Amino acid sequence: xxxxxxxxxxxxxxxxxxxxxxxxxxxxxxxxxxxxxxxxxxxxxxxxxxxxxxxxxxxxxxxxxxxxxxxxxxxxxxxxxxxxxxxxxxxxxxxxxxxxxxxxxxxxxxxxxxxxxxxxxxxxxxxxxxxxxxxxxxxxxxxxxxxxxxxxxxxxxxxxxxxxxxxxxxxxxxxxxxxxxxxxxxxxxxxxxxxxxxxxxxxxxxxxxxxxxxxxxxxxxxxxxxxxxxxxxxxxxxxxxxxxxxxxxxxxxxxxxxxxxxxxxxxxxxxxxxxxxxxxxxxxxxxxxxxxxxxxxxxxxxxxxx
Numbered sequence: 094x095x096x097x098x099x100x101x102x103x104x105x106x107x108x109x110x111x112x113x114x115x116x117x118x119x120x121x122x123x124x125x126x127x128x129x130x131x132x133x134x135x136x137x138x139x140x141x142x143x144x145x146x147x148x149x150x151x152x153x154x155x156x157x158x159x160x161x162x163x164x165x166x167x168x169x170x171x172x173x174x175x176x177x178x179x180x181x182x183x184x185x186x187x188x189x190x191x192x193x194x195x196x197x198x199x200x201x202x203x204x205x206x207x208x209x210x211x212x213x214x215x216x217x218x219x220x221x222x223x224x225x226x227x228x229x230x231x232x233x234x235x236x237x238x239x240x241x242x243x244x245x246x247x248x249x250x251x252x253x254x255x256x257x258x259x260x261x262x263x264x265x266x267x268x269x270x271x272x273x274x275x276x277x278x279x280x281x282x283x284x285x286x287x288x289x290x291x292x293x294x295x296x297x298x299x300x301x302x303x304x305x306x307x308x309x310x311x312x313x314x315x316x317x318x319x320x321x322x323x324x325x326x327x328x329x330x331x332x333x334x335x336x337x338x339x340x341x342x343x344x345x346x347x348x349x350x351x352x353x354x355x356x357x358x359x360x361x362x363x364x365x366x367x368x369x370x371x372x373x374x375x376x377x378x379x380x381x382x383x384x385x386x387x388x389x390x391x392x393x394x395x396x397x398x399x
Contacts, residue, residue: 099219100226100304101183107190107230111200114181118192123178127197129373131260134384137286139267141388142260142371143380144197172205172249188223193253197373202227202254204235210250213240215327215335216315221308224252228345229304232257234266236365240338243353244364250332257344259371266344267370280314281321288389289396291351291368292318296344311348315341318350337397340365352397358386363395 118124129144171194181190184204193201204223216237224235233254238245257265264270275282275293282293294314312329319326325336338353342365351368361379363372372388374380383391 099185099187099222101185102190102226102230105230107182107227110182111190111192111202114179114192115200118178121178123176123194124192125195126199127195129197132380133260133262134380134388136387136389138270139370139388140260140263140270142267143383143388144371144373145377145380146197146373146375170209170249171247172203172251173209175205184223184226185219187219190227198255198259200256202233204252204254206250210332211334212238212245212248212250213335213338214250214332215239215319215325216252216312216341217327217332218305218308218312218329220250220252221312221315222304224254224343225304225307225311227254228343229307232265232345234259234369235343236369237341238364239335239340240353242338242356243340244356244362244367253365255366259366259369266342268349268368272347280317286389288393288399289351290322290399291349291396292321293347293349294318295347297346311343314348315350318348322350322352324352340368342369353395354397355395358391358394361391363391367392367395 115124128147131142131144133140134143175189175191176194179192179194181192181202184190187207188204189207191203191205193203204227227233228235233256235252235254237252259266271284271286272293274285276285280294282295284291284293296311296314316326325333327333340351340353342349349368356362359382361374361383372383374383
């Protein structure tokens, strides 16, 4: 076990637990992967991965069922209680790991608070401790959609993590190809190719430290990123309301924070993965539209103007 008393996840077990849970959930029909095929759209040096979803009706139907169970006027919450057949592991006193019921990418993990907190709350040390306990286990991309306008589809606070690489070809995270041009002022980087507000920081892989120590350091950087943008800064332990919707991307090496203005461009929903270089569209028509306007312009139109 980790030395930190808050961590319940046994070291070196998460990947195996997830594979086992996935096999079981698929066998009993608890997990319903959304079939896709993908294409690349090249824009400003980035090979954006565009996944075309074929069967979103399933997800829409399930959301209607959840809403019906919750009753009129009550928001449906699939995480309270969560479906035990999607359970992967206990992460900490405050978070559990669950499978994404309607996953587009294999082994898509949800890092969910045990008690209800709203998705528009800023992240706390506990959130980063849980995220880092998972990121210590295998190479993944952690992300957070802060609020509906940032692409969040559930109100209950949850971080997410997908294994790297995002696509079989190219860099682990497609957008990383632009990071070598980052211009730094103190720890804060800006990416010249990004035509929208953002802050980029490098984390650097120190010698393995307990998730709680790492979480403290990352939380401080996360706070300073908000400060840098002139936004409401988080509190260490007490959930605090965000002042704007935003997307956060985290790997073992870097973090990227992007304030958001709207969720969609022409009915294409964009979440944090869009800023990693990965889009999901519902049809070939949407894919063609994305190709016509260019993925970077799409990101600019859902982010905040510089």
